[in-house]
Amino acid sequence: MTAPAAPATVEPAAAGPTTRARRPAWFVVALVVAGVAAVVAGVWFTGAATTALLRDPGAAVRWGLPVAATLTELAGALTVGALVLAVAVLPRRAGSDETAARTRRGVPVADGRAYPRSLVVAAGAAAAWTLLSVLHLVLTYANVAGQPLDAPTFGDQLWLFVSDIEMGRTLATAALVAALVTVGAALSRTPTGAAWTAALALVALWQQAQLGHVAGAAGHALAMSSMVLHLVGAAVWVGALAALAVLVGRLGADLVPSAARYSVIAGWCLAAVAASGVVNSVVRLSSWSDLTTRYGLLVLAKIAFTAALAGLGLLHRRRTLRAMAGAPRVTGLFWRLVLVELLVMGAVSGVAVALGASAPPVPDVPPVDQSPAYQITGHPLPPPLTPVRWLTEWRWDVLLAAAVVAGIVVYWRWALRLARRGDRWPWARTASWTAGLLLFGWATNGGAATYGHILFSAHMVQHMVLAMVVPIFLVLAAPVTLALRALPVRSAALAGDVSRGPREWILVLVHSHVGQFFAHPLVAAANFVGSMIAFYYTGLFEWSLRSPVGHLFMVVHFSLVGYLFVNALIGIDPGPRRPPYPQRLLLLFATMAFHAFFGVALVSTEQLFVADWFGLMGRPWGPSAIADQQTGGAITWGIGEIPTLALAIALAISWARDDERTARNRDRRVDRDGDAELDEYNRMLADLDRRD
Template identity: 70%
Template structure:
């Protein structure tokens, strides 16, 4: 096989790279979106004048158009930041050559990397202005007030400061403005990652305003909307940003498009799954597909299928052609992307038209809601039995998608190792599979269903997340597998300082924050102390009343349990592990603290979050305080078996380590015995 050599930078413009081609095609995306939303709103009649307090045609037609522009600009911001975080090649002249670079590999050009941050900054500025206009028109539509009325400004301020919908839209404007400032000043993948996280906060806020916000399926609708928005934003926005930057990519166009293709594949899956769930929530029966709303939903699904097909062709043909081209040829990039952008714009417009139209299933809450519905937002589940713990479901699409995706990724990594002849213990694969299945059930099954209305069930969910799932994660060694299976970025482009998944994992593991959190003492204090801080502060109530708070609880305690277990028996890199006697001492001290926490709950007489658990009006089960005391017994009892398992694992590791040291001493003394030699030397010195 011949060794690849670095290609020279062309001095003439690359074939197919006409100036302004990218912006013109991105305008096609915007134009198709505007046309689609106008046609969709006209088709569903969402812009028909209201009989009472009509805000006027400018508001009726302007609101869906500005919402479309807001979503597209937000998508470009998110997509451009995704490119900066882990897609575009980057040159860092001050850094040492990257380890793992192939001899003779082409060098990264890296000229598009700073430009993508500028694209993100300017798009964020336009996103902020569009979000302001969307806020103003939203209030005008809700209140039925014309923009020219004298008191409109004062009323708008009350809407932003006192009404939940107004506060959400106003906070989205603030987030967009902060993202604008950050995107214009950050220069590194780490800065781009923090800016991207902030932009996703704005998408989460928008997800709160979707259909079914007042219905019993609010949590599922919100998580489905968030997954849908993030998937669509990354898919559409990253492609639009690539279209704007393709003239600057040069020889980096092939690896950039190939990396984007992998990201787009996951986005297709996220958009498809969340779209099916959202459609199921909003359509009461198959016959509703014949309504105007249902017809638009079918059109959107058909366009998504077309997009997925174009993306598959792009992956199979365009990427191979770009790799084989002797010089950069952006014209190959435009073979399908031009059509793709137009179809993406049409999908965005149809989506906004759907959001502006009333679905067949109304969003209104029940006329006579139960006491439990008024407190929790959903009716009480039936009385728990052993069977119902496995048959009752309260779906969280975000966690369900994460668990399934984690399974798929782990299995693919194992298969990649097998294809190149490397072995991976099947026991670790089995441990990961069991851990993800348990995580899926804990966040979507019986513990999630009853954990929202029973403290004891909530404690079951908490203890499984903190003490059962992490043990399976540690036994599966996911970080070790990732470092073996994922490719090094510099193996394809020399001097490429961008970060792929492998580089990001190493960055997190070796960062100051990562090393601090993974330290055995810190991990033990976090594992035990955060439980007290969580339940005896407002964090517990926040996790009950907010989907964000619930997600924080799941992620934090699963991660805390993993870090603690990994410091004791794990093989993944990260912590400077203590000696085995100190590990056992840390384990038993931490578990003793756990036991004291459970005893405090068992003997306590003050009800935690009394205006939640004490007001549900349950016709079955023990009283709220008795159920809380049962929860303390659960915290005490469930912790015993994982503690025993960890203690046995530490003891076995200690024994195996002693055996390894004995074998090393045997090998070292096979030909000579240092201790015997020292003894003989001492006798000789005495005789002399």
């Protein structure tokens, strides 16, 4: 566990550090015991398990539910952590003659025995996660219904809870996804399979995030996004370290590089957990005085544990990892890194579950707001839209805001890494990337996002900025080229290591058949055009308005589609085979002509999109819903012209530079070898003259 800064020089280790195989089970048991003890103490402290006055389910349910929730979270974390190790941390062995040659030069050799075992650990943990999720479901129903487990009608009522109640369906979905993760982990053999299985595990964590205290409160959307970030960060942080402890007996020479790679991931997880924890606390606490309540004291305890983990991570980064890199026996140093952190992590997990089982100071009920806008969107109606309010009104999405911050930090770190190495990276590209992400952050959190759920015209501003303006800045920043120059090569640190770090995953995505297909200029243009029709003339648009998942899908999809289209026209990064410049201009104007046609169709239509949303908003200000939709069509048409002109100018400049580069190359070739083409032409003229 460390801060995000992670120099690549830590990964190489001295050849042949030795470790002794020890049974790590009692370390993981310590994690579980610490978590259970913390949740029991927290539930007792807050009184969350006291006997109910009406319909008491019994002590076994009241005390068993938080314990089951803790064990479920820890099993899920171990599953996700083991999969993350297989995706991006553990070395994989590839025997070859090159490995032997590099061994003679003193380069350490990848062991690779821990990699296949990590998938076995993931499958076993996922099986436990499935069973514990079912137990959590049963105990949750018993607690909600106030029925003991041996009630005569318990089974029939449990089925109704699963089939008809949203909470029951969510818990059942999480258990089903955990079962699918078990199958996926058991069948996976490659990093690609582990990556798909890890993505499936994130779906279960997303389901778990919907069960927080603020599911019906005013901060629902904010709390949902922050809870997803919190759960994912905590699961990777805790689970990957626990999985390393389980696998330590098979790591051998891979222990030092694996610990260093995990350290980088843990630093980002710490940032995610800390930021999302602050947001969750703000949503659940109404004032500073709430910190003196029993719930507030648990929040302070969780903050203290997290701060202790951050301090331990920094200490281990500066001392333990460096000591391990030069020590002949590193197992003892590794356990010094792991033991205390696992104990504190278990305590943090237990306190988190105790918080979830306790009533927060802010009531877990929606505020009294009978306005149509609040009933439809879940947010109060914002004030009338003015030019200034485009910049002053904000509605934060923690996931997307965190993506903006992480993107800027990573890009600047890569650029600074090149500068320290003595390489030059154009400042204009760094400025372009920063401007593009800041604009993305405004479009997804600022005025366009605030009014995009109220006004169709504001939604179209958001759409056009994401699909046509932001991609230009990001493409001109050449992020793939920068990453390939700044990121280290895995095989340079360990001979025979064919695992995938960030650089290797980027190359896999860029050169894969799927990536090449969607990046092809014709496919990118067709996707750019067809997505708008499919989105607005089907139920996808309504899904994006009513569901946080749908909204996230809309943002990611149109940003990615726009990026692929712009990259096919003016991209600098390696990728698709781009057509000649005249064909690119033709493709641009053909695509934008359809785009203009789509805007004109919106202006002239009299049919309101999602009428039971925009038509029932009850706005006392602004134009009517149909007039606003027609304004949105004009915006689609108008905003599309400016990026089109910018792309055409960029294409013309690139065309001219390409001609100049071709001419310079030809001049150099002529100076070196002579002009064979001109000589041949002159000979042809001379032959013609002689015949005449």
